[in-house]
Amino acid sequence: MTANATRVLVLNSGSSSLKYQLLDMGDARSDHDSGARRLAVGLVERIGEATSRLAHTPLGTGGATRETAGPIADHQAALKAVAEELAADGLGLDSPELAAIGHRVVHGGLKFTVPTVIDEAVLKEIERLVPVAPLHNPANIIGIRTARALRPDLPQVAVFDTAFHTTMPESAARYAIDVATADAHRIRRYGFHGTSHAYVSRRTAQLLGKAPEEVNVIVLHLGNGASASAVRGGRCVDTSMGLTPLEGLVMGTRSGDIDAAVTFHLKRVAGMSADEIDELLNKKSGLIGLCGDNDMREIRRRIDEGDERAALAFDIYVHRLKKYIGAYTAVLGKVDAVAFTAGVGENAAPVRAAAIAGLEELGMAVDASLNAVRSDEPRLISPEYARVAVAVVPTDEELEIAQQTYALVTA
Template sequence: MVLNSGSSSVKYQLLEMTDHSRLASGLVERIGEEGGVADHAAALRQVSAELRGQGLGLDSPELAAVGHRVVHGGTRFTAPTLITDDVLAGIEQLVPLAPLHNPANITGIKVARELRPDLPQVAVFDTAFHATIPESAHRYAIDTAIADRFAVRRYGFHGTSHAYVSRAAAKLLGKEPAEVNQIVLHLGNGASAAAVRGGVCVDTSMGLTPLEGLVMGTRSGDLDPAVVFHLQRVGGMSTDEIDTLLNKKSGLLGLAGANDMREIGRRMADGDERAQLAFDVYVHRLRRYIGAFTAVLGRVDAIVFTAGVGENSAAVRAAALAGLEGFGVVLDPVRNAVRASAGRLISAENSRVAVAVVPTDEELEIARDTYALAQGRADARGPGAAG
């Protein structure tokens, strides 16, 4: 079972690991809100009841392990990790780095451990795939003593997606991950880019938090840090107000009043100038990172699009890659326009760089990591794992 516990929701999937088929999936929302369930314990009991109605159940003797998505692993947790009391305490210590996410993840872990204390439970961290980034890429140019004291560095996020997609893209090309240099673009409501050299992440766009980098649905992405001081001094805004502005009222929403790329597209077709500007800013930022990560990698074998926008917006893909023929990138407009649920190449035959669309599957990645670790496979732990 894979659990993704948010502050007011629990997403779950139950997978059969012999063939990776999905036996059940669902979402419990409005936890702690009027009309919803009281708390996460009640939510998981509801999940168990729903599954039991399908002949399954959280108390099933066939359940082998529970995998939990945890947003921030810091520098301590750099691989899937069996959850113990010590590990849980370590995740709690990282709450200041992910105050909106880790507490909810922790709650889900605690409740699941209470319900099934007999099962191996595994934490899979969003930050783990990026733990291989060299110090030259993850260190910010601020006083090192202050940075180290407060754990300020680039961590990166969406790591589970980047790991799954980069491996699937290599398979699509008929190669091993170690043979392929890729730029992976995870474009959903949250968005991030990763430079992956031979299966190993060497740079990523998100930083200390998921705010840095690409333009997102409601997040600003990159901006001059002095914007914050300006808004405090001149605008009279508080730290909390600026935090809300940059995380929840910026990005596409701030530029165009909508955070859904489909709505942006509809408004562009109607001649909406704000929507067009939002699209142009979004694409410009994408192109900057494609160019930067091309320089970081030196040789790019593939550019890979994934997540909601990346998988479904032919317009974003086309605009992001337009004019990059000098980099060896040639998109096939017919292939790009085709909608399909499977991974596919959308580059032209004469393109030196493969361009691919690969649907992400973070739940399957978490399930694989969890099952492997629960089965005691030493290779699943990797360097830096705890527990």
């Protein structure tokens, strides 16, 4: 790697999509993001279809977004198309300034607790974990193999969604089922959204003017998928998602916590197959199952118009949030901050207000005027008298992946 190799390409490969960002990390520090510069961002969607679309924005030159439409056969063709777009801006993947490619990998099991340079042995282990992440790891593997074929000489780094949660004690990670069965089938709580929880907990500490090791934070990552984490001194000690992303909070289309016997009941009484129950709980439940909408903006509009189903869905969503805030307050013992992040957490002021309302005895409160402010910057929305800070901290998983990748290859 040359001395001026300071760029990192971040790839997030889905089953039919490829998200990417190119960042220059030359002036970035490991404890802050102010030195990183985004040079380009983009998305290839509907890969494998006749209606494939690539949207590319060259941020480094301030250029306008360029869109191309037409069939893109597979991920290899998608990455080649991305490379051509980057080359058109003087940011080609053959540039000596490219230090590494960082890949988001959803499931790393217990083996991968830190960012890892990818070789064949690492790839085989990621493949071995496909049974516990059948929707995500196969797509991640495709992206890795495609990138390695295009730039076999370049370090490729896997950054795992589960890694941040591997610090959970066994008392939090274990399910209370037969140990031999659990171990034989790798059944335990792994947690997800780890790069977001890591980034937001660290940025929250910075917002308070403290080191991550000095604060305890409850992070609420609220998007279409949603998860909570309890972070003590920079280390995760509990999180809401489990073996899969189904457990925990009410989400856009996922049920979150549910009595496991519901699955037996649906099989025995409703005659549903395992696949049908999987579809129900993961894609037809949560907000969309409760009221037919999984967009919080639309739900709030319906509430304002007096829609009772939307109001009930909102109340169930908030009730689950409160339960986790209370539970993680007990787990941590002392809480310095509650941080809201991701699409709903960053933008839905009514959700933040409702989730914290009534928690004054826990030292938590929201200032209505501060909560109403819209900003892309981390900010406090709690009044000065509150013992626990309540913050809105925009997440940046791509930056977190780039930082971890660059730190590893330059160590």
